[in-house]
Amino acid sequence: MRARSVLSALVSLFALTVVACGGSAGSSGGSQTGQDLVIGVPMSITGVQAKEGGLAKQGYDLWLDWINAQGGVNANGTKHKVVLKYEDDQSKPDISAQLTTKLITQDKAQLLLGPYGSATTASDAVVAEKNGIPMVEANGAAQAIFNNGYKYTFGVLSPANKYLEGVIDMAATLNPKPSTMAMLSADDSFSLEVAKAAQEYATSKGFNVVYTDRYPNGSTNLSGLVANAKAKNPDMVLNSGHLAEAVAINKAAKDLRLEAKLYAYSVGPSTPDFVNSLGPDSHYVYGGSQWTPQVKYKPSFYLSVPDYVAAYKKKYATSDDPDYHVAESTAACLALQKAIENAGSVKPDKVRDALASLDVITFFGRIKFDSRGINTYKPMVVEQIQTDGKHHTVFPPDVADAKPQYPTPAWSSR
Incomplete structure (x- = not known):
């Protein structure tokens, strides 16, 4: 009898211990541990947009480290460690679509993060729609992507028509x-949208557009x-x-001594490689930016703006601030994370519905999608x-940390 009483007491003690520890093997803080969540990522690891693709990957990986340090994404009390499955699309749309199909059908990606460009x-949006897999993208701003009635593609960044406004x-x-x-422009859909919007907006503001031309996307022989x-002696070159x-x-x-008062480019100036390539010749150049470290958003979750900048510098052992490609890519991850949390599920259809109704403030700004995504x-x-x-940051004044250095001096006097 005494042995039976001792055994009974031990069983009761074990039961209490299990309850106190959360009642599940691998659980922590009341949360259970589920299967890994595989997110597919086609990316420009090589090719003409490898530099920008590398920045996007930095943003994705920065979030990956953070979310897995929290135990993973929480879906209704079950935490799923995240696996980002990358494939190199070589900066080519047809290859990117093929790899997106592979990520879904062979690698069993449950969700997608977008490529660069x-x-x-x-091209990847077509695949996401066909397979019913939500894709949150951060580096495709052309509105043409979203004019096809797709229900599974969502973009966290401001659209192309806003880049130079x-x-x-x-x-x-x-x-x-x-x-x-x-106004000069590459001939890809994003660049043409930016250029068209900039020309129309400039005209509406009383500026005279004296020259426009386009060149093949990726071309670097642009002296002509x-x-x-x-x-045409323009005051501004965009x-x-x-x-x-x-x-x-x-x-x-510089070589041709084009002496404009203002130079502004839609993509390039925000990146470290622009400054590294041009040195002092990069000075005075402006760029429209999705985000800078001077913005003053107050996020409802994840990191503050200063903490994000510090985390980036620590992870990548650099003194450079993250550029907007990095930040918007992290923001895409945050949109997926919050949608999963709101849905209480990692099932694609439920995550899609949660993305459609998402409205949240992050370090990157507000993330809310219109009916097109x-x-x-x-x-x-x-x-x-x-x-x-x-x-x-020089504009608008309420977030600026400096005044514009204007006009740009002549090349000979720099």
């Missing part, structure tokens, strides 16, 4: 006010276009393209590389 995002608004406040503008622009083209245009402007609710800012070699 509007063209690849557009802030530059034009800022230009209207400068003294002496510029009056003429040249720059020479044609120089012949380019809608990507990093490599922005560097090439800036070099050609575009985040039209987050403004952009303007940054400039100033003579200290650093990026400064």
Whole structure:
């Protein structure tokens, strides 16, 4: 009898211990541990957009470390460690679509994070829709992606038509006010959307667009276009393209002594490689930016803006601030995370529905999607590389940490 009493007491003690520990093997703090959550990521690891793709990957991986340190994504009390399954799409839309199919059908990705670029995002959106797998993307701003009635693609970034609007608004406040503008553009869908919107907006604000031209996406032999622009003597030179083209245009402007008062490029100036490639010749250049470290959003979860910057510098052992490609990519992860939490599930259809109704403030800004899946609710800012070699937010004034350095001095006097 005494042995039976001792055994009974031990069983009771064990039961209490299990309850106190959460009642499940591998559980922590009342949460159970579920299967790993596989998220597929086609990405420009090589190819013409590898630099930008590398920045996007940094943003994804920064979140990956953080969420797994929390035990994973919490879906109705069950935490799922996250696995990001990357595939190199070589910066080619057709390959990206093939790899997205592979990620879903062979690697069993339950959700998707987008690739770099509007063209690849557009091709992958077709695959996501066909398979009913939600894709949250951060690097495809062309509105054409979202004009096909898709229900499974969501973009956290401001759309393409907003990229250079802030530059034009800022230009209207400068003294002496510029009056003429040249608009150069790559021929991909994103760049053409940016350029068309910038031309129309500039005209509506009273600026005279004196020259426009386009070039093949990825081209770096742009001296002819720059020479044609120089012949029109524009006060402002705007380019809608990507990093490599922005560097090439800036070099050609110096070589040909195109003397504009203001240079602004849709993509390029925010990246470390733009400054590294051009050195002091990058000074005075402006860029529309999805995000800068000077924004003042108060997030409801994850990290604050200063904490995000510090986490980036620590992980990547750099003194450089994260550029907006990094930040918007992390924001895509946060949208997926919050949708899973709100849905209480990792099932694709439930996550899709939660994304459609999402409305949250993050370090990146507000994330809320319109009926097409575009985040039209987050403004952009303007940054400039100033003579200290650093990026400064210069517009709008309520988030600026410096005034614009304007007008740009002649090349011979720099």
